[in-house]
Amino acid sequence: MAKKYYVTTPLYYVNSPLTVGGAYTTIVADVTARYQRLRGREVFFLTGSDEHGQKIQQAARAEGISPRQLADRVVGSFVELWDLLEISHDDFIRTTEPRHETVVKEAFRRLVESGDIYPGKYEDWYCTPCETFILQSQLAEGACPECRRPVQRLSEENYFFRLSRYRKELVRLFEADPDFVQPPSRRREMLSRLENELCDISVSRAAGWGIPVPGRADQMIWVWFDALLNYVSAPGCFSPGPRFSQIWPADLHLMAKDIVWFHSILWPAMLLALGLPPPRRIFAHGWWTMKGEKISKSKGEKIMAQDVVERYGADPLRYFMLREIPLGQDGDFSIESLERRYRSDLANEFGNLLQRTLAMIVKYRDGRIPGRGADPRGQRILSELAEFGNEYHELMENLRFSRVLEGIWTRLRDANRYIEESKPWSLHREGAADRLDGVLRALAGMLAGVSAMLQPFLPSTSLRAGRQLEPVGGRLPDIFSGKRVSTADLIVGDGTVARPEPLFPVELLDRVE
Ligand code: ME8
Numbered sequence: 001m002a003k004k005y006y007v008t009t010p011l012y013y014v015n016s017p018l019t020v021g022g023a024y025t026t027i028v029a030d031v032t033a034r035y036q037r038l039r040g041r042e043v044f045f046l047t048g049s050d051e052h053g054q055k056i057q058q059a060a061r062a063e064g065i066s067p068r069q070l071a072d073r074v075v076g077s078f079v080e081l082w083d084l085l086e087i088s089h090d091d092f093i094r095t096t097e098p099r100h101e102t103v104v105k106e107a108f109r110r111l112v113e114s115g116d117i118y119p120g121k122y123e124d125w126y127c128t129p130c131e132t133f134i135l136q137s138q139l140a141e142g143a144c145p146e147c148r149r150p151v152q153r154l155s156e157e158n159y160f161f162r163l164s165r166y167r168k169e170l171v172r173l174f175e176a177d178p179d180f181v182q183p184p185s186r187r188r189e190m191l192s193r194l195e196n197e198l199c200d201i202s203v204s205r206a207a208g209w210g211i212p213v214p215g216r217a218d219q220m221i222w223v224w225f226d227a228l229l230n231y232v233s234a235p236g237c238f239s240p241g242p243r244f245s246q247i248w249p250a251d252l253h254l255m256a257k258d259i260v261w262f263h264s265i266l267w268p269a270m271l272l273a274l275g276l277p278p279p280r281r282i283f284a285h286g287w288w289t290m291k292g293e294k295i296s297k298s299k300g301e302k303i304m305a306q307d308v309v310e311r312y313g314a315d316p317l318r319y320f321m322l323r324e325i326p327l328g329q330d331g332d333f334s335i336e337s338l339e340r341r342y343r344s345d346l347a348n349e350f351g352n353l354l355q356r357t358l359a360m361i362v363k364y365r366d367g368r369i370p371g372r373g374a375d376p377r378g379q380r381i382l383s384e385l386a387e388f389g390n391e392y393h394e395l396m397e398n399l400r401f402s403r404v405l406e407g408i409w410t411r412l413r414d415a416n417r418y419i420e421e422s423k424p425w426s427l428h429r430e431g432a433a434d435r436l437d438g439v440l441r442a443l444a445g446m447l448a449g450v451s452a453m454l455q456p457f458l459p460s461t462s463l464r465a466g467r468q469l470e471p472v473g474g475r476l477p478d479i480f481s482g483k484r485v486s487t488a489d490l491i492v493g494d495g496t497v498a499r500p501e502p503l504f505p506v507e508l509l510d511r512v513e
Helices: 020-038 056-064 067-084 100-113 162-178 184-193 223-228 243-247 257-274 305-311 314-324 334-364 377-396 401-422 424-428 435-455 459-469
Strands: 007-011 043-050 093-094 117-127 132-134 152-161 215-220 252-256 283-284 289-290
Touching: 007 020, 007 459, 020 100, 020 252, 020 283, 020 314, 043 132, 056 334, 067 093, 067 305, 093 100, 093 252, 100 117, 100 215, 100 223, 100 257, 117 243, 117 289, 132 283, 152 243, 162 184, 162 257, 184 257, 215 223, 223 257, 257 283, 283 401, 305 314, 305 334, 305 377, 314 401, 334 401, 334 435, 334 459, 377 401, 401 424, 401 435, 424 435, 435 459
Parallel strands: 007 043, 007 252, 043 093, 252 283
Antiparallel strands: 117 132, 117 152
16 A cells, blocks of 8 residues: 555644644645645644643643643644644643653653663753743743743753754764755754754653653653654554555655754754654744734734634635745734735635636536637636646645645736636627637636635535536536546536625625624
């Protein structure tokens, strides 16, 4: 059996429901998963929740409930959000599940046995919001260098992972594949961290909420060591049978840039120590900010994903986040920009184009998409879209989603101009039947092609558009077979279209909350 395409998101902390930041990574992963499935690959798309550690313990204590109660409640909000956003994950892993805990304990035990984990004494600092150990030399004006919040002094016996041993192998891994860590700016940053010796790192805490160290009930496994292992525990690492090797290694780990070190240095080192292959690609995207500040669950301005989806719908949020910034860059999130894109790109340039086209097919051709007819400009519009259909695949494989959407919208704008310039209403009046057929046929074909390309991005909109263009069966052209996309692939059958209904009602924007 062929190896599945394996894509992951970070496991989100259960201290609170998700902001648009957490939704972003999951949407990106979903687009990738949907695209790979359309290409005919089997996919394993994993997301989940990170439920251990001091941060969760403190959040639960502040509410007077147990960490477990907090986790159950917040995981409920994650699952509801994924449902609203039409996330097509294949599995959701919680770090408190036995299938995960067993793997974490086993990995810890194996590394103690091989000498890669050893007892020691940690005397430095800890940042609870980041759940990281911080050396004196790394402090930024006495605070956490990552989140700038106060740190706590620790002096405790715990276990260390021999990270120092893996520096050379990690450098080799980076050098063997320039795409191992992306984008290139993050790769350079990580490579420069590998220029210096790596320090061994603590992987347990003297107390707290977590998975106990095997044979040491007084020690808890550090939450990052625990959480990273989800990527192998979910596909069934250390279990008999072929499942694990059909899934692992991951084809793509997605996350924001603040946790790229954990994924590209610590995690591959843990895997090397365990004798497991490293992931194939690690992509760290940028931060969504509000007024220049990172949007975070625990400080500054928050914008909760669920509120936005409930107000605007899943596809508009998906579109906005993927279109607004190239993957890898930071971007400012504002409701004004989202509404602007809703109105101009979605409602106007796409939704209206479909409506107008369908309305003309209904009015001039009794609802039947013409089976023949010629119009040179219409042919050109179709062949340009087919040409883009080939570039589309390369861009999708390289996660250049904003470029794909830009490319599609350039063609949608062209098609809108085409209606204005070819004036189908005049063609009808003048009795230029052959040209009118050609125009309508080209517009229907281009809209079907665009809807096909939008499937990974806007799953329910593309389905609805497909049903309006071809109500019986509602099939969109197959541009995913791997063959070169040609104009003929975009031409839809000569079926009867459905009554147009708006894809993106603009009244929604004027509603007063
Ligand atoms: O770090 N912009 O969990 P977390 C972009 N449990 N992405 C953002 C974002 C923003 N403003 N805010 C959050 C953890 N994210 C660990 C991970 S993995 C084994 C353990 C996204 O709940 C982004 O993907 O703090 C970031 O990496 C993740 O949420 C952090 O989620």
